[in-house]
Amino acid sequence: MTWWGTIKKTMSEALPFVARSPALQVEWLVEEIRRARLSDRELAPYLHLLLSGHQTRKETGEEDGLRESFALLPREIVATMIRCAEIYDLPELLPLIPQLTVEEAIMALKKEPPPYEKRYLLLLDRIFQAINGGGEHLLERAGEKMLAEGAAPAHFASAYERFKEILIDEGILASLYPQAKG
Numbered sequence: 001m002t003w004w005g006t007i008k009k010t011m012s013e014a015l016p017f018v019a020r021s022p023a024l025q026v027e028w029l030v031e032e033i034r035r036a037r038l039s040d041r042e043l044a045p046y047l048h049l050l051l052s053g054h055q056t057r058k059e060t061g062e063e064d065g066l067r068e069s070f071a072l073l074p075r076e077i078v079a080t081m082i083r084c085a086e087i088y089d090l091p092e093l094l095p096l097i098p099q100l101t102v103e104e105a106i107m108a109l110k111k112e113p114p115p116y117e118k119r120y121l122l123l124l125d126r127i128f129q130a131i132n133g134g135g136e137h138l139l140e141r142a143g144e145k146m147l148a149e150g151a152a153p154a155h156f157a158s159a160y161e162r163f164k165e166i167l168i169d170e171g172i173l174a175s176l177y178p179q180a181k182g
Contacts, residue, residue: 017046017049018049018053022050022053022054022057022064022065022066022069023065023066023069025046025049025050025053026050026066026069026070026073027069028046029043029046029047029050029081030073030077032046033077033080033081034077040080040083040084041084043080043084044084044085044086044089047081047084047085047086047089047093048085048086048088048089050066051085051089051092051093052092054066054092054096055092066096067096067098070096070097070098071098075101075104078097078104079103079104079107081093082094082097082104082107082108083107087111087112087113087114087123087127088123090108090111090126090127090130091123091126091127091129091130094108094127094130094131094133094134095130095133099134100131100134100138102138102141102142102145105131105134105138105139105141105142106142106145106146106151108127108130108131109127109131109142109143109146109152109153109156110146110151110152110153111127112153112155113155120155121159121162124155124159124163125159125163125166128159128160128163132167139163143156143160147160
């Protein structure tokens with residue numbers, strides 16, 4: 001092993017997750033997913049730290065390169081990240097994934113809000129919006145597939161219909177007031 005490889009290995013073992021750059025955090029997560037030493041529940045807090053840091057950097061206008069890092073990930077790693085992510089992290093995670101697939105969208109849509117969540121419709125709307133932003137009628141295809149297969153959670157059908165009505169209303173308002181987009 002070269003001296004640089006030794007330094008890199010030592011740093012990767014000694015440097016705490018929160019002290020790493022976003023790219024190194026993604027690299028660490030990928031490595032842990034491949035090693036399969038941590039369960040989904042154990043990986044979720046690390047993914048939360050990565051996404052909350054991204055949200056903070058996004059609010060301050062700082063570019064962190066997460067989109068580029070996620071573009072390089074294999075689909076099975078992306079699927080694992082969606083599977084282990086908490087429902088609250090999905091609105092931040094999904095827009096980072098380039099070309100979200102129907103199966104990945106379904107995986108996200110099957111997550112159920114916790115029973116103590118009082119504003120679960122707002123949370124679901126944020127997830128629907130994140131998937132809807134994926135283009136190509138992704139939300140519609142995923143929703144219809146889940147309903148056709150009978151694989152939708154109990155909360156899904158009514159929330160999905162409500163969100164479709166919201167999109168129709170937005171379309172009507174945008175056609176009436178085109179200068180008010182934003």
